[in-house]
Amino acid sequence: MAHYQGTHRPSHHLTRRSFFTAGAAGLAATSLSACSGTSGTDTSAPPCPDLTRPTSLDDAAWAHVRAQFILEPGTAYMNNASLGMPPASVAEAVAAGYDALSREPLKGKTALGRAIAGRVVPGLASLFGAEPAEIVLTRNATEALHMGAVGVRLQPGDEVLMTTQEHPAGSRPWDYRATHHGVKVSKVFIPSPFETGEEVVRLVEEALTPATRVIAFCHVTRGGHLYPVRQLCALARERGIVSHVDGAQAVGMFPVDLHDLGCDTYSASLHKWLLGPMGTGVFYVRADARDRVESAFAFDATPEAPAYQPPGTTGLPVQAALSASLDFVETVGIDNIAARTRHLSDYLKARLAEMPGATILSGPTPATSCPGSTIFELEGVDAVEAVTLIAERAGIHIDEHQRDGHNAIRISTHVYNTTAEIDRVTEALDGLRSIPS
Numbered sequence: 001m002a003h004y005q006g007t008h009r010p011s012h013h014l015t016r017r018s019f020f021t022a023g024a025a026g027l028a029a030t031s032l033s034a035c036s037g038t039s040g041t042d043t044s045a046p047p048c049p050d051l052t053r054p055t056s057l058d059d060a061a062w063a064h065v066r067a068q069f070i071l072e073p074g075t076a077y078m079n080n081a082s083l084g085m086p087p088a089s090v091a092e093a094v095a096a097g098y099d100a101l102s103r104e105p106l107k108g109k110t111a112l113g114r115a116i117a118g119r120v121v122p123g124l125a126s127l128f129g130a131e132p133a134e135i136v137l138t139r140n141a142t143e144a145l146h147m148g149a150v151g152v153r154l155q156p157g158d159e160v161l162m163t164t165q166e167h168p169a170g171s172r173p174w175d176y177r178a179t180h181h182g183v184k185v186s187k188v189f190i191p192s193p194f195e196t197g198e199e200v201v202r203l204v205e206e207a208l209t210p211a212t213r214v215i216a217f218c219h220v221t222r223g224g225h226l227y228p229v230r231q232l233c234a235l236a237r238e239r240g241i242v243s244h245v246d247g248a249q250a251v252g253m254f255p256v257d258l259h260d261l262g263c264d265t266y267s268a269s270l271h272k273w274l275l276g277p278m279g280t281g282v283f284y285v286r287a288d289a290r291d292r293v294e295s296a297f298a299f300d301a302t303p304e305a306p307a308y309q310p311p312g313t314t315g316l317p318v319q320a321a322l323s324a325s326l327d328f329v330e331t332v333g334i335d336n337i338a339a340r341t342r343h344l345s346d347y348l349k350a351r352l353a354e355m356p357g358a359t360i361l362s363g364p365t366p367a368t369s370c371p372g373s374t375i376f377e378l379e380g381v382d383a384v385e386a387v388t389l390i391a392e393r394a395g396i397h398i399d400e401h402q403r404d405g406h407n408a409i410r411i412s413t414h415v416y417n418t419t420a421e422i423d424r425v426t427e428a429l430d431g432l433r434s435i436p437s
């Protein structure tokens, strides 16, 4: 039996069969029927085009990237910020992992464990500018954010400062600590959109008190606002405060270097922009912050053996399949992914700017808005209703953003989207306004 390969290879070569065929030749010979980018069940489909790094930002240069996805024809997916749409290679890798477990449970488990330790964790560490020992796999960002929050040593009366733009996944763990441990939770109002990162740093700094022990904030908010993370972490460090960052909407969308950002903890989803399988997230604690952020689980943990890992049996096949997501991101290039998602959201913003009654609520510059998510309001359109209507009438998946005082629509554009799909969604949205309710 071929064992699970822990090395980098083109993503679309990992299939169920790859576990049980001999060596690299067997791996290279397998192809995905779904690679035609159509139904995924058509065995006569042409072989998947090789995944290579695109050389320009145009749709044509990304057609072979789009072909790695098996979305139903006619459907447009622009809600990656909620739930990522993994390429076929990732779906195949999950299936391959379960196949291995079902055929030979103990060998399969060992092989998956090796792939996670030998490829996934080092690959994530390298992508995120961290050491492998600082990377812990979780089920999602919410779990990681909770682990970070309950791990910080706090006394009753100690204060945690968060922003008004935190996702419930980021705020609820601190509410838990307020209820059970007498911690005081304060919120600093951040406007949506904000004009500059300096404005955010100033607002946070003004909200600090002598009792502040933690600052909790997003790298990118649910609405796509990009925070000045490095500056906020520097401010926290100057004051001896723990910086606790929610990166659910950041990793996989643009380069993230955790050591450079200087945060104490960082929590992220891997199923969103990194295109990993559902049930994957990451928790990072900077090595020299281990004395301040303890394990949420192990009573006998030490900074040398911090034991952050959630205990018990875990989803090895989904975690191991992250190797296919990493292959995808490494082959296409994270800088290229950022440029393409930005290119598409710029195109969307240009189309919205032509629409009467449209107000773009994303930050005004690339320094304040992330590449992939755009929020906007449309006069006369209820955002929640629009999401359902656009799905039903046009087969396009978008989302609403009913936060920060907005009745906004959120469109998230990943590398697989096209300008034609953006034309389609803006036309469909425009059409909503002419329909009497």
Ligand SMILES: Cc1ncc(COP(=O)(O)O)c(C=O)c1O
Binding pocket: 081, 082, 139, 140, 141, 142, 143, 167, 169, 170, 218, 220, 221, 222, 246, 248, 249, 268, 269, 270, 281
């Ligand atoms: C900013 C932010 N934080 C956290 C989460 C929660 O992520 P997960 O579903 O991976 O727990 C989300 C999900 O949309 C999010 O947008």
